[in-house]
Amino acid sequence: MDVRPAAGPDGRHTASGRTDRNAFRVRIAETARVHGIGHILYVGDRPALHHTVEEALTLVSPGRAASLHALQDPAMMRRTLNQAGVSRVNAVVVRSMSAARVWLESLPHPAVIKTGPGHGIDIIRDIGAAEAWLAGRPSLPCVIEEFLEGPRLIVDTFTHAGMHHVLGMTGAGLTGGHLVHPADLAEVPAAAARATVRALLDLTGLESGRARTHVVLTPQGPRIASAQASPVPGPVARLRTAVTGQDPGAEVLAVLAKRAGPRFLTGRG
Incomplete structure (x- = not known):
């Protein structure tokens, strides 16, 4: 089911003011509740709509707020990882x-x-x-x-029912500037990076949705630098689309198609 804000005179879909975004957020959440929709996806590149969809997800699943705080707040994320002995950083x-x-x-x-x-x-x-x-x-x-020394990775994931699927790993060099997809990694460090990211998502209790995790391949092993939920596609997604021929929405739908096909809301704008 595709839910979008009303189109303007030029045919473009917008959510201009705060009042509009609040109304759109409530509409999305109510639609998801009424129809028993398990996923709300926005695959466009407008930051305001990404935030609106994320707020709607939190309305539908209030427990999600705690997971997002643990994932995205620097102090909470670092404490969560260090206490678990995963990706320890001073x-x-x-x-x-x-x-x-x-x-x-x-x-x-x-x-x-x-x-x-x-x-x-x-x-x-x-x-x-x-x-x-x-x-x-x-x-x-x-x-x-x-400061974490080493090559950098951008790991995009999609989580469904607590299962974390790695959509792609993009290399970002030593400075995070030059992007290469797929990342040129041997299987052992690639597996270690995937395992570290999944451990982070498990520890923070993320049950659904997309996330982007920045990983540094240090001499001591992969370390998490930062993470965010519902990332704006940006250059990483555009590069991955050019290489794979699939846009971010298609990647997620491919994962869902393999898992009993839950109902979902999608939007692009």
């Missing part, structure tokens, strides 16, 4: 400028600072960069953690 949560200064002066450089979901990542390469960051009066609390 990290500390700091809640004051004085504590941030102490840690940035004592930790080896480069160091990574994460100020929360969607708020960006700063790489501190020396004391001068640390002073500049502190002078900017950043928002707190934040997570300060070790």
Whole structure:
């Protein structure tokens, strides 16, 4: 079933204002409840609609909010992984400028600072960069953690009934800039990366939906750098589509077609 916002005079589908997005979110959630729909998918490239669909998913499944927090909040994700002994990374949560200064002066450089979901990542390469960051009066609390050295992977997954399917692994080089699909990996590190990502999704309790996990292949093994749910397709998905001939929606539907075909909502705009 395809549910979209009403088309404008030019035929394009939009959700312009906050009121429109709220109404659209409620409409999606109510449609899913009434028809017993298990998945709500948006495969377009508009960030606002991705957020709206994600909010609708949380309305349908309130328990999803806790999973998303554990997956996307830097402090919660790192604590979840470290406590489980999976993808261990040295990290500390700091809640004051004085504590941030102490840690940035004592930790080896480069160091990574994460100020929360969607708020960006700063790489501190020396004391001068640390002073500049502190002078900017950043928002707190934040997570300060070790910089992960090694080739980077972008792992896209789709979860159905708690089962995590890897849609693709894209190489991002050493800096995360140049993309290569599929990633040029031997089977052992590829299997280790898949296992680490699935462990993260299990630990956070994700039961359904798409996720994108950034992995660094360090000398100690794969380490999770960050993760997000319902990612905007962007260049990674476009590259994968060019290589495989399948767009992101078709990849997900192919997974569902193999598993008893649950009902779903899709949208593109």
